[in-house]
Amino acid sequence: MAPLLEVQGLSLAFGGVQALDNVSLDVEEGSITAVIGPNGAGKTSLFNTISGFYRPQTGRILLEGTDITHRPPPKRAALGLARTFQNIALFRGMTVLDNIKLGQHVHMKTGLLAAGLYLGWAQREEIALREEIEHDVIDFLEIDHIRNAPVAALPYGLQKRVELARALAMKPRLLLLDEPVAGMNREETEDMARFILDVREERGITVLLVEHDMDVVMDISDHVAVLNFGREIGAGSPAAVRDMPAVIEAYLGHADAEADMPGASGAS
């Protein structure tokens, strides 16, 4: 079976900076795949290219065999691509509930007239949406106590969870998570890791994530790809990647190496 996502020879430059340099990556259906690498390695750039915000100079991106390289972001959403952002990008003027409802936007049909008149099926669609979200997202992520809170007032960890909720409401095939546990305390991190596993286990959603917390990466991912200066310097199972000399070097050349790669120093 072909991988769910195929990234082939992607290159992306910003002026003189080569953010991505001939990067290739396969994400198998049903897997949790992690992309790691030091700061500025190009991880977020890779995500932005996959979601359609950056146009790569070369290379292709295939989702379920369909070439999406030149499709605008909303089209990719319709094909089942969802994501969260490294710097939370919620709709700050809205409540938690409205943020999550927006996740379902592509699956809904109500047009301008029906919406304004709140005609029968516009109403039915809204009620059905609400039921589905309550059960599949709000209960699932245990955020029922904050559903009517304005997101801007929530603590950071909860905002991250709401962003995941919004992405899940999209019922995606592939979920991109850019640093899902960054800035979280131990407990929040464990919750989030469990949610990511549940998302895959219970819904069969394929996950591609970027994360600096190596404990989480080692614990939950099936496959790890390592970027440095825009180039892929290693890929494989978590255990294999941890012992690769190139990977260790990339991390040792980096100030937070010890904190980032527990166990890596022992292997050198």
Added chain:
Amino acid sequence: MLIGNFKERYEADEAIFRTTRSRVWLGIAVALIVAFPFVGNSYHLYMAGLIGINIIAATGINILTGYTGLISLGHAAFMGVGAYTVAWLSNNVGLPFYICLPLGGLVAAAVGVVVGIPSLRIKGLYLAIATLAAQFILGFVFNEWEPVTGGGRGTSLAAAEIGGIVLDTEFELYWLIVVVMVLALLFARNLFRTRVGRAFIAVRDRDISAEVMGINLLRTKLTAFALSSFYAGLAGGLMAYFFKVVSPEQYTFSVSIFMLAAVVVGGMGTILGGILGAIFMTLIPEILGEITQIFGAGAVAMLSSAREVVFGLLIVGFLVFEPRGLAQIWKRIKRVYEIWPFRT
């Protein structure tokens, strides 16, 4: 976790006037609106008519600027397009008002879409300047396209008429305006609790996320422009029937600023904000005028400029002390009132 009948619970939760309290307020508002024309004199009804028209127009700019985050400095021009369309259709085709009004709205919407096209590429102040350009270009058209607009003198039109009743007194026009206003407000209120309206707000709050959610930015922005201009066109059309004359100086840049100020003062991005802002902006100059009268005829000339200053200061005061507008103040009052005296 929720217990009980899900369906009923969500239905109630998604309803427009959810709480008993909001239903009571709605009842009071309806009673006031219905009773008003029977107790007010023709000046009161004239002011009420003006307020109703301004509420429709302010709600229109609120849709674009308050909810979608696109600043418009050309709202009055869209109102003018509606007004001239109505006058022209009424004079040259002889269509009744209930056909002219929606057509006026539609023509304004079409012009609004054209003006909105740059909004994909430009944002913020730059977009504001583009709408400013539209204001001046359309103003020029109103002045110069004599065969259609009557040029600088403007054009007059016959009173609206339905089933043999001529709507030419303040009393009759009041009802026409109230009906259109209520429909326009209900439409807007519904819109913003469903998919389409949420997309508008999403574009305002985070356009990057909106795209990831599958929202087409250009389409959403153009829809906002169209709807906002439709409201402006309706308001302009009502103005045409209200004054029975349409002329360029009714739809100048300063009127656009007036509308923008109304939603800023009232509270951007809430339906109540457009309503309160329009009431405030229409009434305060009148009230200040009344006050200057108290000081006698001699003082009127001198105080009329002071009146402008006070009006300006009030607006600035709002921006400084309550950036979220009258709607927010109202919310706070309600909260105090909810707590008092039983709840804690």
